[in-house]
């Protein structure tokens with residue numbers, strides 16, 4: 001249904017493009033093949049129309065059916081009045097509708113802004129405003145939360161949002177199932193245009209948007225699939241939220257579709273529900289954060305299930321302790337693959353034929369020969385081999401700038417286009433990286449990135465709080481827990497009170513502090529910034 005006669009999608013404003021000589025190099029080397037993500041599904045469907053694309057609660061959905069539904073959804077979106085190049089905030093749990101909507105949007109040239117299910121009002125309004133979203137896609141209810149109420153607020157506060165599309169009972173909005181029209185000629189989507197806007201963990205007050213192009217994301221997907229040896233015989237379980245880069249594309253859902261395998265989706269990654277899904281669908285590959293990995297390994301002690309189909313467990317998002325890494329094979333019977341990635345681009349994988357020692361003690365090496373990685377000291381000079389430093393990177397699938405964030409980009413990228421990851425690493429002679437810490441102030445709580453500044457900003461709104469600072473402290477169960485230090489007038493608000501207050505401000509549950517400490521003053525650095533290192537020592 002791609003019509004050559006249709007106009008090409010116009011480039012989005014506020015995107016930092018790859019410099020021409022790099023784009024040229026990546027094309028010539030064959031990293032960028034001029035393919036769109038919508039076409040990925042098309043070619044698998046042509047090859048394997050009757051194979052199972054998705055396992056749904058009402059049975060298997062074939063590639064032919066997924067392809068048809070994606071086309072009908074794309075046509076339905078255009079009929080609704082959306083235009084190629086429009087943005088739409090997608091706020092759906094991991095369901096078949098997520099996959100249909102994603103491919104439909106990719107084919108219509110409508111750019112999805114991929115919110116995580118746990119995001120709430122603050123994040124959604126910010127992302128809708130920043131992207132100038134024309135539509136907001138939600139599930140009616142999820143985990144006891146009514147997204148239609150949130151949608152009403154979003155519409156009120158963000159005038160660009162003209163349409164709310166609801167999976168389930170639509171209330172006053174548009175039903176997902178009604179976004180359905182006979183396939184029509186679809187716009188020609190430029191492979192170098194932005195395919196998706198991913199949401200960053202964020203180092204500043206609010207999340208940033210990460211523009212990933214069809215070309216770069218397709219390369220990311222295809223090569224990840226090769227590294228994980230994914231084939232049409234694989235059944236991939238999306239246990240983490242589908243909107244996250246890891247289960248979406250590393251190789252995840254998109255990688256599985258690219259090779260013609262089957263995808264099973266999970267909204268609850270607890271061992272009980274995940275193990276049942278693995279047994280039911282014969283899952284071969286899945287991806288987890290370290291906290292869940294530990295939980296799953298422990299649960300094999302009491303859950304009596306057959307996990308023998310599982311061949312590969314990918315673990316990433318936060319540092320996996322060696323003690324947990326060595327448990328994976330004995331407990332789950334699957335090989336371990338560590339993945340150190342970032343939505344901004346660079347992915348590191350341990351390889352399937354790496355020695356056990358590398359797999360359990362490193363976070364892998366870059367996906368591509370064209371990934372440029374530098375490890376630098378505080379002055380930006382390369383450290384000696386094996387020494388710790390900040391990871392800077394540039395390459396065929398790493399962004400050159402956040403979306404509509406010119407000022408921020410001058411800090412997050414070097415003048416020659418390297419992304420400053422904020423991660424501290426050591427590089428081994430084999431090229432494998434060991435993540436040793438982070439210089440940016442993002443707290444990694446159970447694999448979720450939480451910006452210290454964002455929580456601080458909200459805490460400071462409490463009437464009794466004069467000043468607030470937030471740091472992550474090591475925690476056995478969570479990796480890091482969120483600890484707030486507050487300077488207060490009068491009585492110190494209790495932890496439950498502060499959490500309740502932040503929730504009324506619309507902060508997502510995973511960002512709420514796990515502990516609160518009263519301090520007389522906050523330690524400051526020489527230039528007057530909060531000295532988190534000193535603070536950690538104070539309250540840790």
Ligand code: OOB
Pocket residue numbers: 200201245246250315316317318319320338339340341342343344347363421423435438449
């Ligand atoms: C993944 O992506 P993001 O964008 O949610 O978070 C990226 C940050 C990294 O900069 C690093 O600080 C941390 O999360 N991280 C790890 C890690 N993987 C990510 N820290 C230590 N060890 C690891 N294995 O989290 C992500 C994206 C794609 C694949 C996997 C993870």
